Amino acid sequence: MKVLRDTWLIFTFETRIMxxxxxxxxxxxxxxxxxxxxxxxxxxVAMAGRGVESYGDAYAVYVPGLFVAMGLLGGLYAGYGLLSSLRAGIIDRCRVTPVSRTGLLLGRALMHVALLEFQATVITVAALPFGLRVNPLDLVVAYALLSLVILLSICISYAIALLVRNENSLGVLINTVGQPVSLLAGVLIPLTLAPLWVQNVALWNPFAWATDALRALFTGHFTAPAVWQGGLVMLVACAVAVGWSIRLFNREVS
Structure with a gap:
């Protein structure tokens, strides 16, 4: 319970600052x-022969990919905030308080999750005039899956930031790794249009599974295997990343 309380305290504090x-x-x-x-x-036009017959269909394909791109790239940049707090001594000052190290990290991470979820909501509303239509239940599940995408990328960013401890190195790694991973997730164009070898490589990319699951939800296929498969992959990947970042953070600030 203490970890949950501390996480909430840090989350509300960081949210007020934002x-x-x-x-x-x-x-x-x-x-x-x-x-x-x-x-x-x-x-x-590009997917006219693959079931995309209207602008609404096009946005139902693209908006989920845009969500993953926002969650992936936006989350990866969260490491800059952690490095800034470390250099400013904010983390050191928190060390002398009873706040748990896990709550200190997760509270910051959840603030970024809330921010990107807010942006996703704005994007959804902005796409409605263009013809996007999505079932409310499917949308709620999609937002839950997006939260896992964001949390995964944030924890990866935190772990890298704690390892390199340098903004320049962090930026190089984000740009070097982030773009290929996002392209292999099919965020711009579905991987069904990609060569077979690209599709095979993408099977090792958890963000690609999330993109497929989100597209299934936005096109009304709630019971499609891609939904539960993507959710399971993201849960496992997210648990590993959270555990890794917490371990590094506890070691660095102990």
Missing amino acids: ARNPTVVALTLAQPITFLVLFAPFLK
């Missing part, structure tokens, strides 16, 4: 909105 900077939150939506408006319509 809420004082609405301009930053708004600016982070600029790129997703741009892709939503300018890229998604291309899929109507």
Whole structure:
């Protein structure tokens, strides 16, 4: 119970800080909105022979991929905030308090999850005028799956940040690894259009499973195997990443 209480305390504290900077939150939506408006319509033509017959169908294919891209890349940049807090001595000051180390890390991570979930909600609403239609139950499950995507990428970012302890090195690793992983997840174009060898490589990418699950939910296939398979893969991957980052964090700040 103490870990849950401490996690909630850190989460509310970090959320209040973020809420004082609405301009930053708004600016982070600029790129997703741009892709939503300018890229998604291309899929109507590109996938005309694969069941995409309207702009609504195109957005049902693209918005889930955009969610994964936001969760993956947005989460990977969370390590910068952790490094900044370490350099500013914020983490050191928290060490002398009764707050648990696990709660200190998870509270920060959940703030980023809430922020990206808010952005995903804005993206969903913005896509409605373009023809996107999704069942409310499917949407709730999709948001839950997206939370796992975000938490996974955040914990990976935290672990890398604790290992390299350098913003420049973190940026190089994010750019080097993040883009290939996102492309192998099919965030821009579904992997069904990719060569067979690319599809085989993507089987080792947990984010690709999440993208397939989200697309199944957005197209109304709640009972499709891709949904539970993607959820299971993300649960396992997320548990491993959370455990890894917590272990590193406890060791570094002990």
